[in-house]
Structures are given as C-alpha cells and as structure tokens.
Amino acid sequence: MDTQPILQEIDLSIYAGEKVAIVGRSGSGKSTLLRGLFGLYAPMKRTNGSIQFQDQMKSSDIAYVPQNPDFGFDPLKRLVWQWKQFCKWHLKAAGKEVEDLQETLTAFGLPALGRKYPHQWSRGMQQRLLIAKAIATHPRLLVLDEPTSALDPIIASVALDHISEYSVKENMALLMVTHDIGLATEFADRIIVLEGGLLAENTPKEQFLKKPASEAGKYLLRFKSWSINQNKAA
Template identity: 45%
Template sequence: MPTDTGSLLRLENLSARIGRQVVLDAVCLEVEQGECVALVGGSGAGKSTLLRCVMGLSRPARPFGGRMQFADRQVDFASDRLRHWPGGIAYVPQNPDHGFDPLKKLRWQWRQAARIVLGSSDTNPHRAELLEAMGLADFGGLYPHEWSRGMQQRLLLAMALLGKPRLLILDEPTSALDPLIAAQVLRLVMEHSKENGIALLIVTHDLSLATRYANRTAIMTEGRIVEFGSTRHLLATPQSDYGRLLVANRSWSKAAVSTDLKSVAAE
C-alpha cells in the first residue's frame, strides 16, 4: 500500500461476510486528496458491498476485520460495532430509487438536503448554479416516480455536490443516463471536483470511464482487489489473470464516445 501523506481514504485488509460467506477478503485501497480512483470489476465482484462498508451501510454484509482511515479518523472494523458516516464523504448510489423518499415531493427533498448540508435559503447561488448545470432548473411539485431514472440521478449528483465533500463516491454514475447526458454530467462532476479539491472514487464495470477520468484504478473480483496502480500502466499491461481477461474483453461505452464527440463539437 502507498504511504503518501496525501492519503484521504485508506482501507487496510477490510474483510466482511454475509452469514458464513466471506464477501470481502482483505481489501486494501487508497484514495489521495484531490485524485480520481476507479474501482472496476464485473457484476458480483463486491464493489457495491465495499462502498456500503466504507459508508457504514454494511448490512447485510458485516465487516469483521481490517481498518479504515478517512482524513484523521480511524475506524477499526473488528471492534467498532456501530459508527456514523464519516464527515466529508458524499455517496451517490447506483439505483436512484434508493436516494429518495417516494412519498415526498422532489423540491421538498432538495430543500431538506440543502438545509442539512448548507443551512441555506432557496436563494443560495451555489444551489441555483448546480441545478442549472444539471439541467434541473424546475421540477415543481413532482414526486420521484414522476421523473425518469436519469433525471433522478442528476438530482442526486447535485445533492451530493452541495456541501463540497472531500470525497465523492459514485456507484455506476452513468447507468441511468443516456450517452450524451452521461458525458455532460461526468464533465460537470470532474470540473466541479477539480475546482473544489474533491477526491473521486468511481465504481464501474466500464473500463472506458477509468481510462478517461481516473488517475489510478483498482481491479476487483470475488471480493478481492487483484491489481491497483496507475490507470495507464495497469490497463496497458495488466498483471493478474482476471485483469488481462477484463482488459481483453472490454467494450468502449457510448458515454465515452459521446464525450469525444462533444469535445470535438465544442472545438
């Protein structure tokens, strides 16, 4: 594991089980301040389970060993039975349905998020800018089910960026978005993160996202991280059998292609 003093999030030998089955096996991972790390792997690799453990949302998986450091905070998974979300981490789940109360209107939920994070009024310019950038200037009295999954995902991203967290965790951030919107949203997130010094942990099965955005990439399979290093070198010359298989069978997503087309059009 790297020992750079710029480390923001560090996981050391994190292990977790569901019942008697080990679902995370001595996972080590690090995200430095201001960098973007991609966590890639196929379905069932344990990526979302790992995120839930980091956020303290570990059920049904239960950590039984390892340590986590976030900034100056230390968590011992073997001894800490209950803990709160570490301050400064924002998390956007893969399924937008998990981010909203279905019985509350979206505008109310947006305002509640702003009050909790910022304690601000509706006239806060940062809030208005985020909504405009996401193309969400007006959602009136709508409920979550009256919006598409893509629109919900964009609102969740805006909520996550409200408080300018130190670390933003995105679980499959483009899964609910069409290619052009995905390109626009990812560009916005990257620009906003760079301007505010926000570190990113992007969880995806799409290697094109890692190639385009991540400084470092971790490859995960069967609850273990089998490779972790520079994205450019790791994807060019993977060392593990699974890494070579993943790279050999990668498919470049429409989102990445759209990003390229958008860049060309802008020029």
C-alpha cells in the same frame, strides 16, 4: 448457516484530488465494498479491518450517491420540498454555503423542479439530481456507485465532466464503482480491479491501459468501448 467471506485482503488508499475507479465483473464485490465502508451491510460474521480518514475529517466531508435513486428520495414529497430540507439540514446545519438551485440544475442539464414528485422524473434525471445534491455539500470525498447506470452516454459524459472539473477546483477525492471499463479509464487517475472479492490490481490508468498486471484486468480491457469524442459528435 454456512458463511463465506465476500471481501478479503482489501487494502487501498485515496488522496485529495485523486479520482479512483473500482472495476470488476458482476459479483466481484464492488458495491459490497462501498456499502461496507458506509456500514450499510451488517456482516453475518465478525470481520477485521479499519478505515482511516485524514485528520479532522468529519462524516459531513463524505458524500455517497447510491446506484438506485429510490434510496435518495421520498416518493411522497415534492422534489422542491426535498431540496429545501436538504439545504436546511445538510448544508446550513453544517455551516456550508447553500448552492444556487437553478445554477446547480443547469450544470447537470436538469429543468426547474417545479411541483414535480420523484416519479415524474426519469431515473436518469433523479440520478443526476442526487449527484448534484452530493456535490452541493462540498465533500472532500465523493463516492459514486455506478453513477451512469441510468444515463445515456452523452448525458453521462456531461455529468462526469462537471464532477471532474469540481474535483480539480476543490481538490476533492473521487471514488467511483463501475462495471464500465471504458468509463473508468476515461475519468479515473487510478484503476482498482476486484475479482472474486480480492484486490487483483491497483494501477495508474496509463499503466493499466498499456499492460494490465492481472488476468482480470486484461479480460476487462478487452471490452473497453467508451468514447467521449464519438458520443459528443453523434
């Protein structure tokens, strides 16, 4: 079977407290890059590269929220049972503080878990609960794959405001993949543009908004339509 490289010459860094958005058209390699970082994709051909983390950084210091909430829940178990297991095996076992459940749910506009199963919650509610669980682990790096794909703009802005506030409070780094350039420029400090598996641009947000350095960036910026103020006023 013929093979071809999906990602090439990707070189990037993210620092504590920094919010970075990876953007690009469909098929540019955004989600593939994230899944490759976490070993979720096994390449058909041996590749080269390395990932370096800060000294003494453990795997438990990194949290990943997938685009599809189906990968985050057991469909046969009640949500409250899954939360308790999460606290037991991911928080207590790692010596981390267990968050107050109701406080966490309220912060993301979610109701009490009750006796509900995952399928009894909307996809957007499931996605917000996954984000809440990720933040509850007190990560030093939070990785989000299309975090608002199942959310309407108002709920998305509330969720991302909370994530941004937490990032500032805890000096947490945030790496987000999104196809929504407006969302990226609203919440990120730095914009990374992928095009055809290549890193086309790695630019501070202010500079990107004024004058994108790549043709891919210029193309994406034409479709910027995100407006938090308009959404909140609606």
